[in-house]
Amino acid sequence: MCDFWSSVLLMTGRFKGAPMAAHARIPDIRPTHFGCWLHLFQQTAIEICPPEAAALFIAKSEMIAQSLQFGIAASRVELPAASAADRSVKLSDGARRDVR
Ligand code: HEM
Numbered sequence: 459m460c461d462f463w464s465s466v467l468l469m470t471g472r473f474k475g476a477p478m479a480a481h482a483r484i485p486d487i488r489p490t491h492f493g494c495w496l497h498l499f500q501q502t503a504i505e506i507c508p509p510e511a512a513a514l515f516i517a518k519s520e521m522i523a524q525s526l527q528f529g530i531a532a533s534r535v536e537l538p539a540a541s542a543a544d545r546s547v548k549l550s551d552g553a554r555r556d557v558r
Contacts, residue, residue, distance in 0.1 A: 467515070478530075499516070
């Protein structure tokens with residue numbers, strides 16, 4: 459976590475993880491959880507950081523939480539069919555015709 463925040467705020471490149479994948483694989487994660495997480499994070503940042511640093515942590519945490527939520531939502535929707543066969547129509551003689 460220290461490496462993560464070091465990379466986010468100081469751009470040190472120390473963090474080598476994959477936060478999107480780590481959160482997308484939590485099956486029950488919901489927007490309300492992010493609300494709680496952000497609230498606790500904000501309280502802690504205000505408690506332990508000087509005001510300007512707390513404001514930076516909080517702003518970044520909100521941006522990252524939003525991007526994680528978009529990524530999680532996108533990973534859960536059913537994507538449209540990509541193959542030509544799935545874009546064909548069935549003709550009266552039983553043959554299929556590509557409609558792209
Ligand atoms: C609903 C709110 C959240 C929950 C329940 C949650 C839970 C978790 C869990 C269970 C892991 C371990 C995943 C694994 O190793 O398989 C994890 C990793 C991590 N989380 Fe969160 N998280 C939340 C929000 C956030 C937010 C908003 C941030 C960033 C601002 C964040 C940053 C990270 C990072 C950097 C890791 C390490 C990822 C890695 O090792 O590649 N999390 N989180």
